[in-house]
Amino acid sequence: MIATRHPLLSRLVRHAGRIALTVVLGGLLGATLVRLAPGFGVDEAELDSRLSSQSIAALRASQSGSDSVASFYWNYLSRLAHGDLGISRSLQQPVAELLRERTPGTAKSVALGLLLGWLLGLSLAVAVVMSRSWGVDLLASLLGGTLLCLPAAVLALLFLIARMPGRLVLALIVFPNIFRYTRNLLVRSAASPHVLTARAKGLGNFTVFFWHILRPAAPQLLALAGVSVSIAFTASIPVEALCDLPGLGQLAWKAALSRDLYLLVTLTMIVAVVTLGANSIADLLGHALSDHSSEVPA
């Protein structure tokens, strides 16, 4: 009843439920992985020949934690409910503190990367559609295609060699994905019969583009915006690791190299929730836009 009356509210609840489910299931999966991973409860310090058998036993007791996956997960969840994300084994610091330190750096890089990537991708896609010139299309497609074939890690290395700011790499990773999909979307939209009719009726280029080409494609572009957040976060690992930018990506890389699974699983969960949240917002906005468009008389 409520769902039919308030479709937006129903969608909101569905998305919130999905995020909650991701946290619960992802947390369970992560806790299972951490608990069953080879080497769980073992510390490299045990290899220190100076330690006595009692010290090694004490070290093992401090590392082992709960025995079963269920009790391990329960402890993990109850700690999480109290805002305690545990302590990183490799960095010997509370995970919450590490996140507080590193999140602003990644947020800045990702925001800048998304902003520049979208600006470049959208501008070039619009230029291709508006100019209808094969030369512009070829040049833009070549640029996008080449960047699409370069791994983020290599772009980061090239930026290091050229002594350019590493944060810009994220923009070059986001750009080709945005350009490719936006271009295809706008070209398809521009070829629709209603656009031809609008042009035949003498509407100006600007009006035709905004009202008849861009607007119908807006929900899909919003969906792409959600996906681009995930792309930027994924690229942040190699970029921050290689360009020495202190952020969540660099933290994840260090955690992986030192097999700090607890930290790694927590980081993955947090980034997953952020990207899922971004996708949900994009989806809700897209639906709101489609509903609004359908209400506007033709």
Next chain:
Amino acid sequence: MKWARLFGIGFLIVVTFACVFANFVAPSYAHQFRDEPDAAPSRQHLLGTDDLGRDRFARVLYGTRVSLLLAPAAALVSSLLAVLIGGTAGFLGGWVERSVMAATDLFLSLPWLFLLITVRALLPLNVSPITSVAITFALLGCLGWAAAARVICADARSLAHSDFILLARASGSSGLRLLWRQVVPNLRPIVFAQFWISIPVFILTEANLGVLGLGVAEPLPSWGSLLRELQSYSAITGQPWQFVPLILFVVVVSCFHLVLLEQESPA
């Protein structure tokens, strides 16, 4: 765009042949010419040597072989998993499809590289080169099925409601037989497209992992480890031939995209 597709296919065939027969055209990738570290290109070493005196041309060929042969193998594994999961869910429909697709969506929401390095970190990092190759590409194959499963599920759903399936049901075909004899063969084109799309994705991911030191272990070369050499590149003592693996990498990955270009074209 037919010429571009033909160029892509032709180039991939040439590179694959050169890599498969690397043993005949280049010395061993691990052999060290101790008197000639960091040597410039010469008749003996076409791309010079690296800082350990290993022939760079040989390493490029062997590294390309590792990536070019194992990325399709990983793509095959992920495509088969996608058919199994997505195809079955789409064919059965109902709550099975809804549950499987919800799980797939959750899986897709996990950022790809974060998920990959988490699972990679679960396994021992200090392993033999061959084991590291197997681990890297097996992980790619086992974790890369979700996007393909979604597409295959949608296709299987539409096939399950098509007339010829209705006819087959009316002729007395059972569920499993129907799936195996009627649905799966008709999924072939979409599975092949998903397989082909996965290859460059896996090559790029392996390169990212390799540069980060989480991919194929030394001394076995792969594109990831070859590209990592750029880390020691200095613009002052520039050795431009160090960029050859990168150029080859870009051209090969572009060729995979070119082969798909015609199908992706919006027109």
